[in-house]
Amino acid sequence: MAVEGPKFQLIREDEAPINRKLPKELLLRIFSFLDVVSLCRCAQVSRLWNVLALDGSNWQKIDLFNFQKDVEGPVIENISRRCGGFLRRLSLRGCQSIGDGSMKTLAQLCQNVEDLNLNACKKITDTTCTALSRHCPKLQRLNLDSCPLITDHSLKTLSEGCSNLTHINVGWCSNISENGVEALARGCPKLKCFISKGCKQISSRAVICLARYCNNLEVVNLLGCCNIRDEAVQVLAEKCPKLHYLCLSSCTALTDASLIALAQQCTMLSTLEVAGCSQFTDAGFQALARSCRYLEKMDLDECVLITDATLIHLAMGCPRIEYLTLSHCELITDEGIRHLSMSPCAAENLTVLELDNCPLVTDASLEHLTSCHNLQRVELYDCQLITRIGIKRLRSHLPNIKVHAYFAPVTPPPTGGSSRQRYCRCCVIL
Structure with missing residues (x-):
């Protein structure tokens, strides 16, 4: 069968x-x-x-960064036709092949877009911003970081058609100057976040204008804007009391007058980055510590004039500090670290402490840090008085801590009977 x-x-x-x-x-x-x-x-x-x-x-929220490394223009045009008025948020971060043509199509077809990330889209020019200004009045967040062809014209056109902008990033757009920033400030009074890292043409006048017209600023990043002077920071502090994040790193002309103004007006500061501001002293940070009790992150890298007095003031006045960078602060000693380790922030919040190139810091500091039970990472590169034994002792108390240190090769002792110093091992090749 x-x-x-x-x-x-x-x-x-x-x-x-x-x-x-x-x-x-x-x-x-x-x-x-x-x-x-x-x-x-x-x-x-x-x-x-x-x-x-x-x-x-x-397709209201699209992030192509992890989907495809570098999409071509036709992909954006297809997305624009498919999404239409539904699209609200689009990230094209790193898509270096995207040009103005496909972005014009996007602006025309997706007029409800609110959040657009064009970070490192290096072919984008002012033409894209002109299209966005004409067709996308609901745009609130725009990231133009590392778009080298963007100029002041982009900020001027955005100020005319995108008055709802709250966040803009023009970091490393080297053609941006005070003229573009002033136009933006006058046309976009709702700005809460302004980032202009590396824009060396931005002057004090631009920052003053921004502060006067945009009183709701909460985040300002002026890293590398080396033409900024104290008067700009003073007006920013006076007009923008909601400021909670401020980066002034590498604004080397600033003095304690800036810190004192921030202490008087911006008591809600939670992050302050002032790396490379070599004129700041203990007096400025003392004023800051007295008023800004919500500080959580401070980057004082290369604030070379500060001493243990700054750490004593921070220990007494800033109980919420989680992240503290003191690298290249060569006057810091074990005594300052001792005061810091006994502070409320050390007992409850301190998680990262960077002490690279602090030549007066010894193993005694590591002994003090054993009481910082939440400490997760310590940077100790080129701290010549720190030893492996001290690090081992710290790890015995805090077994989960990450300690980054570097120990130079030991120079061999001179041979007997010879008055000439031998080369150290790392120089033999020379």
Whole structure:
């Protein structure tokens, strides 16, 4: 008797259990939680899922950075047509092939976009910003970091058509000057975040204008804007009391007058980065510590004039400090670290302490740090008086701590009977 083969029943895709039991509206809602990669995979399952997965409502937030390293212009144009008015947030970070043509299409078709990240899209020019100004009045966040072809014209056009801007990043856009910043400030009074790292043409006048027209500023990053003077920081502090993040690193012309102004007006400061501000002294940080009790992160790298007195003031006045950088502060000693280790911030919050190139810091400091139970990382590069024994003792008390240190090769002792010093091992090759 012949044996019949197994019987297979073909199921139409619309009759698959999940499609029969769940209404399309619910499937659409489920798809709305998926990322770009998952949506593309679902679109290949069946015709029904293709329609649902590629529905514009599922593409309101798109980040292509982890999806494809460098998308071409036609991909952006296809996304623009598919998403239309649904698109709210788009990140094209690192997509260096994207040009003005595809961005003009995006601006025309996706006029409800609110958050656009063009970081390192190096072909983007002022033409893109002009299109955004004409077609995207709801734009609130724009990241133009490392877009070298952007000029003041972009900021002027954005000020005319994008008055709802709250966050803008023009870091490393070297063609931006005070003229563009002034136009932006006058046209975008809702600004809360202004980042202009490395924009050396930005002057005190630009910062003063920004402060006067944008009183809601909370985040300001002026790293490397070396033309900034005390008067700019004083007006910024006076007009923007909501400021909680401020980076003035490498603004080398600033003095204690800036710190005193911040202490008097910006009591909500939580992050202050002033690396390379070599004119700041203990007096400025003493004023700051008395008023700014919410400070959590401080970068004082290369504030070469500060002494243990600054640490004593911070220990008494800033109980929330989590991250403290004191690298290249060559006057800091074990006594300052001792006061810091006994402070409320050390007992409860301090997690990162950087002490690179602090030549007066010894193993005694590590002994003091054993009481900092939440300490997770300590940087000790080129601290010549720190030993392996001291680090081992610290780790015995804080077994999960990461200690980064470097020990130079030991110079061999001179040979007997020879008055000439031998080369150390690391110089033999010379």
